[in-house]
Amino acid sequence: MAWAKQGHEAAFRELVRRYERPVFSLLFRMVRDRALAEDLAQETFIKVLNGIKSYKPEFKFSSWIFKIANNAAIDHLRRRSIDTLSLDGAPSAETPDQVRATSLQLGDRKESPLDEVESRELGTAIERAIARLRPEYRSCILLRHVEGYSYEEIAETLDLPLGTVKTYIHRARNELRGYLEDRRD
Amino acid sequence: MTDIPMHLTADEIELWAQGLLPAPQAVHLADCSLCRTEAERERKIILALVQLPQFAPQTGFADRVMAQVKIPTPSGDWKA
Numbered sequence A: 001m002a003w004a005k006q007g008h009e010a011a012f013r014e015l016v017r018r019y020e021r022p023v024f025s026l027l028f029r030m031v032r033d034r035a036l037a038e039d040l041a042q043e044t045f046i047k048v049l050n051g052i053k054s055y056k057p058e059f060k061f062s063s064w065i066f067k068i069a070n071n072a073a074i075d076h077l078r079r080r081s082i083d084t085l086s087l088d089g090a091p092s093a094e095t096p097d098q099v100r101a102t103s104l105q106l107g108d109r110k111e112s113p114l115d116e117v118e119s120r121e122l123g124t125a126i127e128r129a130i131a132r133l134r135p136e137y138r139s140c141i142l143l144r145h146v147e148g149y150s151y152e153e154i155a156e157t158l159d160l161p162l163g164t165v166k167t168y169i170h171r172a173r174n175e176l177r178g179y180l181e182d183r184r185d
Numbered sequence B: 001m002t003d004i005p006m007h008l009t010a011d012e013i014e015l016w017a018q019g020l021l022p023a024p025q026a027v028h029l030a031d032c033s034l035c036r037t038e039a040e041r042e043r044k045i046i047l048a049l050v051q052l053p054q055f056a057p058q059t060g061f062a063d064r065v066m067a068q069v070k071i072p073t074p075s076g077d078w079k080a
Helices: A009-031 A034-050 A061-079 A096-101 A113-121 A125-131 A135-146 A151-158 A162-184 B010-017 B023-031 B033-050 B061-066
Strands: none
Touching: A009 A034, A009 A061, A009 A125, A009 A135, A009 B061, A034 A061, A034 B061, A061 A135, A061 A151, A125 A135, A125 A162, A125 B033, A135 A151, A135 A162, A135 B033, A151 A162, A162 B010, A162 B033, B010 B023, B010 B033, B023 B033
């Protein structure tokens, strides 16, 4: 890190090599589109490396990079206004029409050959269940159980109160169980 | 009066899945079929999440990133 802060190209490359998979995996699972995930991952690394001088060593480097990646994904999802979409409609939906309008219909669009490859990659039951979670639950559960972060690290990374992180993770696990058990019924 | 632990919380079930559950709660778990069922369901989800694979970006990703990064002149040699 010290060398990267001094701007050594080899150190920058090493940082990309070390974090490209975890960062890309998080983004791919957040946006479920390989090309878009790659664009967001590039954007993340460019921001990190161009801003490396502002990195504070008391903050875990991986937390810093995941924070930037997660913000990129959330910003994108907000721009596309799909952050409130869930299979059951937005929480604010009160009438059947509102529920229908805000429901995410998985698999209702025509898939291109590339989409099919992505669907296969993200095709297991658990991946599909993760895709149905609200984005904020998704980032928490992925950081907790895929990246092995503690609740405190997630709170720091996502700028959320610790209690909120715990609530999101517990709700996410309950929803995942619900989706997977419904599938078996 | 003996302290009988209540049903396990979600946090405690996660600790159990990691093999870190304190003894009093572990005793409760051994005796409580409700908590055991809940813990087993939770463990399956955690296990499925932990085993998720990592994905790699397309080949040449680092080159594409580096092409857009401003690299200040370094000082000294770097060793990996």
